[in-house]
Amino acid sequence: MKKLLTAFGAIHALIAFLFAAAALFLIAISARIGWDAATGEIGLAAAQQVIEAIGILAAAVVALQIAETIIEEEVVRDADISAPTRVRRFLSRFFVVVVVALAIEGLVATFHAVHDDLSGLVYVAALVGSVGVLLAAWGVFVHLNRSAEELEPEAMEKAQSEDHKVQA
Numbered sequence: 294m295k296k297l298l299t300a301f302g303a304i305h306a307l308i309a310f311l312f313a314a315a316a317l318f319l320i321a322i323s324a325r326i327g328w329d330a331a332t333g334e335i336g337l338a339a340a341q342q343v344i345e346a347i348g349i350l351a352a353a354v355v356a357l358q359i360a361e362t363i364i365e366e367e368v369v370r371d372a373d374i375s376a377p378t379r380v381r382r383f384l385s386r387f388f389v390v391v392v393v394a395l396a397i398e399g400l401v402a403t404f405h406a407v408h409d410d411l412s413g414l415v416y417v418a419a420l421v422g423s424v425g426v427l428l429a430a431w432g433v434f435v436h437l438n439r440s441a442e443e444l445e446p447e448a449m450e451k452a453q454s455e456d457h458k459v460q461a
Contacts (some may be wrong), residue, residue: 305367309360316356323349341404348401351394358390381438388431395424 330342406413
């Protein structure tokens with residue numbers, strides 16, 4: 294069983310590395326789009342290119358945050374996320390990144406729709422509405438999970454005692 298758990302740790306590390314590599318690739322793409330915007334004619338097209346670069350950077354942030362979360366939770370801490378505290382912490386880190394990235398994508402999509410095709414505003418409204426639903430669902434989850442944590446205070450203490458593993 295110990296070998297299997299070690300293999301899972303190695304697989305998680307590989308996945309985290311691939312997320313980080315994808316993030317670096319997205320950063321390079323975003324930098325290229327930004328450079329093209331900066332060296333081209335300044336105007337609405339350049340502004341849209343910069344906004345597109347921001348959207349791609351938001352995706353890169355998501356990929357990096359997922360990589361960091363995987364490394365911290367699955368490799369460094371080797372944590373079992375079955376306890377309510379672990380689930381809340383893990384999902385909260387993930388939700389923060391996803392909600393922010395989707396909100397930025399909503400902003401990017403808004404600029405595209407307003408300047409290119411107003412029929413795209415339906416998609417934008419659905420996206421922004423989804424961000425609101427995700428935020429509300431996350432809030433309900435945290436509230437309900439908090440109640441579960443009060444029933445298991447030792448799980449919270451254990452989670453907090455492991456925080457020193459990732460603080461350097």
